[in-house]
Amino acid sequence: GDKEFTSRIFSKLIPAIKTHMSDPFGNYLCQKLFDRCSQSQLSMVIDEISEHVVELATNLHGTRAIQKVIENSVKDSELLLKIITILKSHVAEMVTDNNGNHVLQLCLTSIKSPHNDFIYAEIAASCFKVATHKHGCCVLQKCIDYATKKQRVVLSVRVGEADCGDCWTHAGAG
Numbered sequence: 001g002d003k004e005f006t007s008r009i010f011s012k013l014i015p016a017i018k019t020h021m022s023d024p025f026g027n028y029l030c031q032k033l034f035d036r037c038s039q040s041q042l043s044m045v046i047d048e049i050s051e052h053v054v055e056l057a058t059n060l061h062g063t064r065a066i067q068k069v070i071e072n073s074v075k076d077s078e079l080l081l082k083i084i085t086i087l088k089s090h091v092a093e094m095v096t097d098n099n100g101n102h103v104l105q106l107c108l109t110s111i112k113s114p115h116n117d118f119i120y121a122e123i124a125a126s127c128f129k130v131a132t133h134k135h136g137c138c139v140l141q142k143c144i145d146y147a148t149k150k151q152r153v154v155l156s157v158r159v160g161e162a163d164c165g166d167c168w169t170h171a172g173a174g
Contacts (some may be wrong), residue, residue: 002036003038006033006036006037006041007041009029009033010033010037010041013029013030013033014041014044014045014048017030017045017048017049018048018049018052018055018056020065021049021056021061021062021065021066022055022056022059022061022062022065023061024061026061027061027062027064027065030065030068031064031065031068034065034068034069034071034072035068035072037072039076039078039079042069042072042073042076042079043078043079043082045069046069046073046079046082046083046086047082049066049069050082050086053066053086053087053090054090054093054094054100057090057094057097057099057100057103058093058094058097058098058099058100059099060099062099063099063100063102063103066103067102067103067106069083070083070103070106070107070110070111071106071110074110074111080111080115083111084111084115084118087103087104087107087118088118091104091118091119091122091123092122092126095122095123095126095130095133095135095136095139096129096130096133096135096136097135098135101135101136101138101139104119104139104142105138105139105142107119108139108142108143108145108146109142109146113147113148113150113151116146117151119139119143120143120147120151120154120155123139123140123143123155124154124155124158125158127140127155127158127159127161127162128162131159131162140155143155
């Protein structure tokens, strides 16, 4: 059946999953595989890539595969906690990266408060830098769009404190 087929492919790919995820062609196979993986298989993938998450998230091909892992993990509280634990200390590295910012934007749209507070905390802490960067401002806009009332208030206060009123002009956002 389908599960047996998925398991066979998974067992062949998992030893070098990081390489496959960042490969121009292999990432497509990984994305399809992650849609069919069990929660325990996704957990194994997360464990395998945990030390390489920034490298993958900032890679043109790896970013898509990481996003697929996240999409398929957010419904399971154990997997969600693993994802958050890994990403928590890497927000600053990813927010201004051409590819990494898309991982954070996906997290903002698919991980609900209070689980996404780690992103808001980092954005608030470096508001001016984020708001004046071409990729960072997109993440900040997504933060505002998906914020709870409390998160929006904290961001507003930080924008004001950072004397960041004309950030949008500097960033070239429209």
